[in-house]
Amino acid sequence: MKLNRFGICSLRRACLLLASLFGGLITTSFAAGAETIHEERSLYRDITVVQTGPRRCLIFNVRIGDRNQTCVDIDKPEKLVFSYTRMSFAGLLLMPEPKRILVAGLGGGSIPMTLTDLFPDAYIDVLEIDAAVFNVAKQYFFYQENENMKVHVMDARIFIKRAAMSNVQYDYIVLDAFTGDYIPEHLLTREFLLEVKQILSPDGVLVANTFSTSALYDHESVTYQSVYGEFFNFKMPASGNRIIITNLKGLPERGELIAQAQQLSERLEKYDIQILDYPNRMSTAVDWDMSRRVLTDQFSPANLLRDNR
Amino acid sequence: MISRPNQKIMRSTILVVAFISGFAIMTVELLGGRVLSPYFGSSVYVWGSLITIFMLSLSIGYLVGGKLSTRNPSLRFYAFFFIIAAIFILPVIQFADGIMEQIFLLVEDPRYGSLLAAACMYFLPICFLGMISPYSIRLLVEHEHHSGHIAGQLYFVSTLGSALGTLATSFYFVLWFDVDQILWGVIVALLLSATAVLLVYNLPTKSAARDRVSV
Numbered sequence: 001m002k003l004n005r006f007g008i009c010s011l012r013r014a015c016l017l018l019a020s021l022f023g024g025l026i027t028t029s030f031a032a033g034a035e036t037i038h039e040e041r042s043l044y045r046d047i048t049v050v051q052t053g054p055r056r057c058l059i060f061n062v063r064i065g066d067r068n069q070t071c072v073d074i075d076k077p078e079k080l081v082f083s084y085t086r087m088s089f090a091g092l093l094l095m096p097e098p099k100r101i102l103v104a105g106l107g108g109g110s111i112p113m114t115l116t117d118l119f120p121d122a123y124i125d126v127l128e129i130d131a132a133v134f135n136v137a138k139q140y141f142f143y144q145e146n147e148n149m150k151v152h153v154m155d156a157r158i159f160i161k162r163a164a165m166s167n168v169q170y171d172y173i174v175l176d177a178f179t180g181d182y183i184p185e186h187l188l189t190r191e192f193l194l195e196v197k198q199i200l201s202p203d204g205v206l207v208a209n210t211f212s213t214s215a216l217y218d219h220e221s222v223t224y225q226s227v228y229g230e231f232f233n234f235k236m237p238a239s240g241n242r243i244i245i246t247n248l249k250g251l252p253e254r255g256e257l258i259a260q261a262q263q264l265s266e267r268l269e270k271y272d273i274q275i276l277d278y279p280n281r282m283s284t285a286v287d288w289d290m291s292r293r294v295l296t297d298q299f300s301p302a303n304l305l306r307d308n309r
Numbered sequence: 310m311i312s313r314p315n316q317k318i319m320r321s322t323i324l325v326v327a328f329i330s331g332f333a334i335m336t337v338e339l340l341g342g343r344v345l346s347p348y349f350g351s352s353v354y355v356w357g358s359l360i361t362i363f364m365l366s367l368s369i370g371y372l373v374g375g376k377l378s379t380r381n382p383s384l385r386f387y388a389f390f391f392i393i394a395a396i397f398i399l400p401v402i403q404f405a406d407g408i409m410e411q412i413f414l415l416v417e418d419p420r421y422g423s424l425l426a427a428a429c430m431y432f433l434p435i436c437f438l439g440m441i442s443p444y445s446i447r448l449l450v451e452h453e454h455h456s457g458h459i460a461g462q463l464y465f466v467s468t469l470g471s472a473l474g475t476l477a478t479s480f481y482f483v484l485w486f487d488v489d490q491i492l493w494g495v496i497v498a499l500l501l502s503a504t505a506v507l508l509v510y511n512l513p514t515k516s517a518a519r520d521r522v523s524v
Contacts, residue, residue, distance in 0.1 A: 043353050129352060155350025158419055165414075186346035297347050298487035305484075 038140060042132030049140045055081070056140060058108045058133075070108030070141070077142045078117065079272045083239035084209055085110055086273045088174055090234055090282065091207035091245050093260045093275070094252060098122055098172035102163075102199070104156040104187075105177035106133055109143030114271050115172075116149045124149040125170075127156045127177070129184075157186050157195070164198040171201050175208040185300040188220060192297075193227040197248070205247045212242035215305045220244075221288035223295045232282040245282065254279055315512055319384070322509045323445050324466045326391065326502040330441045331470025332477075333495045337398065338363050339478045341431060343488050344401065348409040349423035358423040359431075366432045370439020377440065378447035384510035387448060390440050391503035395496045397434035402489050405430060442467055 037056070038049035048059045057071040071081040080086045088111055092098075099122055103112045106128035116124055128134050131153045137143035145151060152159055156177055163170075173196060177187055186192060200206055206228070210220050212235065224231055224244050231246035252260075257279035268275050293299060341359045342351065349355050374390070400408070409426050416422040442463060449459045482491045 129350070155352055155419065157347060158350050161348070161413070184351055185343075186351055189347075191347060296487075297343070298489060299483075300343075301484045304480075 038136065040132055040136065042130050044130045044132075047132055047136055049136060058136065058141065070110055072108060072110060072141050078114070078270055080110055080114065082110075083236050084241035084243065086271070087234060087236060087239065087241065087243045087278070088176065088207050088209060089114070089268065089271075089273050089275065090232075090243060090278045091172060091174070091205040092264055092268075093257045093278065093282075094245065094247055095171050095203060095205040096260060096264060098170075098204070100168075100170045100201070101125070101172040101174075102160075102170040103127070103174045103176065104160075105175070106137055106143070106151060107176070108141035109137040110141070111174055111176065112149060113143060116146060118267065120148070122148065122172075125159075126151045127159050128153055129155050129177075156184075157192060160192075160195050160199060164195050169199050169201040169204065171204040173200060173204065173206045175206070178209060178211065183302045183306065185302045186297065188223065188302050189295050189297050189300050190223050190226055193224065197227060200248055202248055205245065208244040210242050210244055211306065212240055214307065215292065216302060217242065218289040218292040219295050219302075219305055221286075222290060222292050226294050230284050232284060233287070234278070234282045236277075236281060251284065254282075257282065315509075318512065319509050320449060322505055323387075323448055324462065326506060327441060327445045327463055328466040328470035329498050329502045330391070330394075330438050331467035332474035333394075333470075333499055334363070334367070334435060334438050335471040335474035336478045336482070336491065336495055337401070337431070337434065339475060340483075340488050340491060341427060343483070344405055344430070345409070345423050345426060348413045349419045349426065352419070354420045355423045358420065358427045361424065362427040362431050363435055366435035367439035370436040370441075371443055373436070374440025375443035375447075378444045382444065382447045384448065384506050387441075387444055388503040388506040388510070390437050390444065391499045391506070394434045394437035395499035395503070397437060398492060398496050398499075401430050401434075402492050 034050050034052045036048060037051050038047075040047045045060045050057050050059060051074075054073050054075045055071055056074050058069045060069050070085070073079050073081060098115075098119060101112075101115055101119070101122050101124040103115070103124065104127045106112065106126050109126075112124055112126045115122065126149065128151055134143075134151050134153055156175075175187070175196070177184060196206060208224070210224075211217055221233075221244075224246065228246040228248075230251055231244050232251060234243040234245055235241075261275045261279055265275050295302065338359060341363075342356060345355050345359065349358075377386070408429050412422050412426045412429070416425060445463050445467075446456070446460050449463065450456045478491065482494075486494070
């Protein structure tokens with residue numbers, strides 16, 4: 001059974017790869033007026049910056065058909081283009097005034113830029129493993145460090161382990177290191193989530209962008225559940241992403257979320273974050289297969305599970 | 310005089326266990342990435358550290374194994390390489406966390422941290438696995454003129470083992486088992502190899518087998 005499934009999956013992937021190799025030229029000019037303004041091969045991936053009209057997008061590994069990593073409207077850079085990026089601000093419903101923020105995964109930098117704009121006094125640490133992504137974010141996506149916001153070019157696991165050792169805590173933690181072609185398997189495990197738990201302040205909130213399809217959805221759900229207990233499962237129809245939102249002190253009632261959304265909505269309008277729609281989409285209902293194995297440092301074949309149904 | 314069936318059994322046993330040792334080396338190496346990643350990440354330098362230490366350990370193993378084969382080569386001595394390598398893999402299961410935590414505290418730079426951790430955990434077992442290849446060649450070679458042929462056969466089986474070990478571990482084992490379970494599997498496979506070698510050594514016409522190799 002297993003062998004068969006894999007055989008078919010890898011065959012399909014191989015065909016896709018071939019097709020995209022031959023279609024490489026078509027891919028790069030997929031939309032009328034799309035222009036590649038920067039190409040770079042980093043240690044971890046191929047980075048391409050493409051612009052169509054005012055929309056500028058960062059794409060990882062364009063040849064194997066990856067979607068846009070992040071996009072920005074260069075005329076209105078404060079607007080958040082992607083649904084999942086906006087969704088990651090739903091954590092504010094549980095923690096409206098964070099003082100210390102950690103964002104794992106820089107991408108084009110739109111999440112940290114929005115956070116520093118919203119909370120100029122908050123200390124923000126941003127983790128990005130790829131120095132090339134950091135440079136591209138600065139050059140093409142208006143990412144700017146300031147005295148309260150710093151990027152650390154290093155593996156998130158290492159930073160978080162060290163932070164836990166020195167008893168540093170954060171009120172708002174965004175885990176967004178999981179998009180792109182290769183999943184860092186050591187950032188999906190129960191042990192990693194326990195380390196994240198150590199650096200989460202008692203009132204703090206954890207927001208994680210996770211996989212919404214394939215067997216990985218079930219595995220990730222049971223893993224988060226094993227560490228944090230109940231969590232908000234947040235999905236929007238327009239987005240293929242699922243955001244997990246949780247905290248340590250217990251989840252608030254829907255009424256509290258709605259009240260908080262009403263207070264925040266005006267401030268979030270300029271970024272296109274429709275926070276008033278969010279509370280009704282945040283559910284604690286279990287819609288995954290509870291019998292799946294928890295991912296651990298011993299067992300985390302995430303890149304294989306992604307193709308598994 | 311050498312009895313032919315025994316010699317045949319010995320030859321095939323050596324080729325099979327050399328295959329297993331090649332398989333074991335790459336299984337342990339691939340899992341090394343998993344073992345190191347909680348402390349040092351999964352960046353390219355972690356693989357750099359691992360591959361460096363494995364290559365270094367193997368090169369020293371080849372040198373020492375070749376040297377040892379000049380002094381009374383015997384199947385009994387040969388079996389010890391497998392047993393000692395198996396014993397030295399145990400700490401990777403039992404003490405990896407303790408070792409890596411100390412190094413994590415001691416060395417700030419994850420490049421040198423991962424290099425040191427890989428050296429501490431993998432140098433000894435892989436060094437002993439490296440000794441197997443030249444020693445196998447010594448046990449198999451009867452005449453100077455076919456030594457190249459024998460060496461070619463030995464490289465063939467052990468490198469084929471490495472290829473299949475890489476494939477099986479990365480495609481299937483990590484999906485079916487825990488890292489430690491796979492490492493226990495490697496230990497058992499190495500101990501079974503040692504047992505097989507010792508059984509051949511103790512075959513009824515053992516004097517023949519022993520005489521053959523202690524020429």
